[in-house]
Structures are given as structure tokens and as C-alpha cells.
Amino acid sequence: MFKIRSLVTALALASSVSVASAWEVLPKEAPEPADNATTPAKVELGKILYHDPRLSSTGTVSCASCHNTMLGGEDNRPNSMGVNGQTGGRSAPTVWNAAFNTVQFWDGRAASLEEQAAGPVTNPIEMGMKNWDEVVARLKTIEGYQMPFERAFGTDTITKDAVTKAIAAYERTLITPNSPYDRYVSGDNSALTEQQVRGMEKVAELGCTTCHSGPAFNGPGVFQKFPVIPNGYWEAQYHFSKDKGLAEVSKKQADEHLWKVPTLRNIALTAPYFHNGSVKTLDKAVTLMAKLQLGKDLSKEEVADIVAFLNGLTGEFPKQQMPVLPGTLDSTFN
Structure with missing residues (x-):
């Protein structure tokens, strides 16, 4: 069963998330289901x-x-x-x-x-x-x-x-803890720069954390509409509304353009942005999110501060040693 909620419910739940709840350290271990222990x-x-x-x-x-x-x-x-x-x-x-x-x-x-x-x-x-x-x-x-x-x-x-x-x-082992943000929240006041702290404060002020909340900055498990505010100019460039999101699966009109809230962790490394990969840079993504979701026009300085903060969400990546794959003795691709 899909955890599908109406847009009204999603927005209500999202708005109930306190700003403070967004400032959580990322756990170093992930929860696991009872029938699949991580061994x-x-x-x-x-x-x-x-x-x-x-x-x-x-x-x-x-x-x-x-x-x-x-x-x-x-x-x-x-x-x-x-x-x-x-x-x-x-x-x-x-x-x-x-x-x-x-x-x-x-x-x-x-x-x-x-x-x-x-x-x-x-x-x-x-x-x-x-x-x-x-x-x-x-x-x-x-x-x-x-x-x-x-x-x-x-x-x-x-x-x-x-x-x-x-x-x-x-x-479940692919976790990136101990970002500058995590160290800052844990009490290391030098972990973030002054610009990053300004960006963090601006993110809270704008209300970004009503959706991008929690330790992974990915919300409380609700879907969110994107874009909230129609804009023909940006739509003509990026075609955000061509894909109907959750409605492609549920076939319900009420679910059109609802999306899982993506994580902001390591977002500086994951360009291009949005569900269709249409936006090449993080500063443009920030500008568009402010306009299309919040109806805000940000200054270049505000965008730069937020981007600086988002760079502070890049964590420490566990070392990945590539496995040796079992050999193919006979062709399996006939």
C-alpha cells in the first residue's frame, strides 16, 4: 500500500514540523526491518x-x-x-x-x-x-x-x-555522517563558516525545513506538491509539470505533481537537480525552489548563503572497496 495522503494533509503535517526538529545529527546506523538484519x-x-x-x-x-x-x-x-x-x-x-x-x-x-x-x-x-x-x-x-x-x-x-x-x-550501510553541519549541531561552533550559519538561519526563516526536516532533511514521510506556485516562464524552460509524479502510479488526479521529499544531504554532489534533472546548478535550484514553493525572490547574497550551508551537509563517506565478482565460466547472455 502506498503511504498516500492528500496535498492538504501533506501540507498540514509538514507545517507542524518545528524548525528545531530539523537540526538533528544524522545517525551512524540505519533502522532495519525485523526480517532483514544487517549482517x-x-x-x-x-x-x-x-x-x-x-x-x-x-x-x-x-x-x-x-x-x-x-x-x-x-x-x-x-x-x-x-x-x-x-x-x-x-x-x-x-x-x-x-x-x-x-x-x-x-x-x-x-x-x-x-x-x-x-x-x-x-x-x-x-x-x-x-x-x-x-x-x-x-x-x-x-x-x-x-x-x-x-x-x-x-x-x-x-x-x-x-x-x-x-x-x-x-x-543500509551507505550513510554519510559527521558533516560540518553535524559537527556544528553537536557543539563545534567552528565547523560551519559565518556564511554557512547565515544560510542555515535563512533556510529556517524561509520555511524550507517544514518539508526538508529531520536528520536526513527529507521530511516526515509525506509527499509534497512541486511546483506549488505555477510559473509559465520557468515551466517553459524546465518542464517540471510534464511528469505527474505520484499520479503516474496511483492514477488519481489528486496526486498529480506530488513527490517524495528528497534529502538535502550531499546535495552539492548530486547535480543536476529536480526529478527530471533539468536544473544544472545548485544556486539555480535554490532560486527556483524559493520562487516556486515559497513565492520568494531571493537576492544573490541570500542564495549564496544558502548554497554555502547546503555544502555543509556533505558528510564523510565510508570507504568503498570494490568487490571481486564471481567469474562467468560460460556465457550467460545467449
């Missing part, structure tokens, strides 16, 4: 699967192709490229700190990381496998996977459930 063996298997392009029909696209952990957790493309050079209509969300999202994907159609991990593999534009039976059959032909599955799940039986749980377990 070292499961995380290691998930890392291998996450980086294995053989989960795609052509053997060329992995989860990491669009959600690169060597970068900001996405691919810095306006629209990600899948099998056979195909591109979709949305920008890839970052995988860093995705464990703190209440729902996954821009339109919130997945309720968990496990559910999210299952989607792209059989999406015809993304990884292009016909179905999960085909995915499982392929993995079973790769002998080197039997032992990692045994270590992670106590059996070498490969299933869709095990694959998605392993990938999700790995993704």
Missing part, C-alpha cells in the same frame, strides 16, 4: 550483487551504474542510461542515506529498500530482465554465488527475496 555476510553479498552488471539483460548495467558510490550516490546525468542506451524521464536519486527515506523512488512507489531493489532489474528501460525467474536462473549458473548466499542466508538457494534483501542490507 556482515549479507552486506558483502549485497555489495557484490549491487555492482554486478549480470543482473541486467545485456550484462552491462548494474545498480551502481546509476547509483555510483564512488560519486554522490547517483550518476550526475539528467536522466539515467539503462540497457541498450535507453534513458528514462527522471534523474536517479542518491543511494547515500536512502535508508532514512520513508518511501523510495521519486514517486514513492516502493515502501522499503527491499522493494526498491526489485524494481529496476525488470524495468525494460533500466536493467531490462524479463522477470525475476530469469534473474534467479542466471545467478544459479554462476557457481561463485553459492558460497556467499550460504554465508548470508544459511542456504545456497538463490531467490528473489534473498537477492533484494542482500542489496538492501548493503544499502
Whole structure:
């Protein structure tokens, strides 16, 4: 079931979030579901699967192709490229700190990381496998996977459930704590510059934290309309309203242009911006958000201060050692 609320409810809940609640330190561990404990063996298997392009029909696209952990957790493309050079209509969300999202994907159609991990593999534009039976059959032909599955799940039986749980377990380790902002909130007054503090205060003053609240700056789990304020000039340039967001999934008119509130963590590294990747720079994104969501025209100085603060949300990235993938002994792409 989708956690779908009407726009009125979403706005009411968002406005009830106090500004103070936004100034929270990012936890160093993510919550995990009762049926998928984060164990070292499961995380290691998930890392291998996450980086294995053989989960795609052509053997060329992995989860990491669009959600690169060597970068900001996405691919810095306006629209990600899948099998056979195909591109979709949305920008890839970052995988860093995705464990703190209440729902996954821009339109919130997945309720968990496990559910999210299952989607792209059989999406015809993304990884292009016909179905999960085909995915499982392929993995079973790769002998080197039997032992990692045994270590992670106590059996070498490969299933869709095990694959998605392993990938999700790995993704729950992709957390970037200890940003300058986190250190500042924890009491280190020198962690942010004077300009960044001005930007932080401006973010609170404008009301940005009514939506981008909480330790991940991704809201209390509600959807938000974008854009709130129609603007023909900007629409003609960026085509924000072409994609109907949640309504593309729910088929409900009331859900048109509702989106999951994205995290602001590491946002300086994840250009281009917005669901369609149409805005190239962070300062332009800040200007547009103020105008289209809040009806505010910001000065260049105010934009610069906010951008400086957003740069202070870049955290420390855990070192990623690339896995050695199990070898393909016979061609699996006939």
C-alpha cells in the first residue's frame, strides 16, 4: 500500500514540523526491518550483487551504474542510461542515506529498500530482465554465488527475496555522517563558516525545513506538491509539470505533481537537480525552489548563503572497496 495522503494533509503535517526538529545529527546506523538484519555476510553479498552488471539483460548495467558510490550516490546525468542506451524521464536519486527515506523512488512507489531493489532489474528501460525467474536462473549458473548466499542466508538457494534483501542490507550501510553541519549541531561552533550559519538561519526563516526536516532533511514521510506556485516562464524552460509524479502510479488526479521529499544531504554532489534533472546548478535550484514553493525572490547574497550551508551537509563517506565478482565460466547472455 502506498503511504498516500492528500496535498492538504501533506501540507498540514509538514507545517507542524518545528524548525528545531530539523537540526538533528544524522545517525551512524540505519533502522532495519525485523526480517532483514544487517549482517556482515549479507552486506558483502549485497555489495557484490549491487555492482554486478549480470543482473541486467545485456550484462552491462548494474545498480551502481546509476547509483555510483564512488560519486554522490547517483550518476550526475539528467536522466539515467539503462540497457541498450535507453534513458528514462527522471534523474536517479542518491543511494547515500536512502535508508532514512520513508518511501523510495521519486514517486514513492516502493515502501522499503527491499522493494526498491526489485524494481529496476525488470524495468525494460533500466536493467531490462524479463522477470525475476530469469534473474534467479542466471545467478544459479554462476557457481561463485553459492558460497556467499550460504554465508548470508544459511542456504545456497538463490531467490528473489534473498537477492533484494542482500542489496538492501548493503544499502543500509551507505550513510554519510559527521558533516560540518553535524559537527556544528553537536557543539563545534567552528565547523560551519559565518556564511554557512547565515544560510542555515535563512533556510529556517524561509520555511524550507517544514518539508526538508529531520536528520536526513527529507521530511516526515509525506509527499509534497512541486511546483506549488505555477510559473509559465520557468515551466517553459524546465518542464517540471510534464511528469505527474505520484499520479503516474496511483492514477488519481489528486496526486498529480506530488513527490517524495528528497534529502538535502550531499546535495552539492548530486547535480543536476529536480526529478527530471533539468536544473544544472545548485544556486539555480535554490532560486527556483524559493520562487516556486515559497513565492520568494531571493537576492544573490541570500542564495549564496544558502548554497554555502547546503555544502555543509556533505558528510564523510565510508570507504568503498570494490568487490571481486564471481567469474562467468560460460556465457550467460545467449
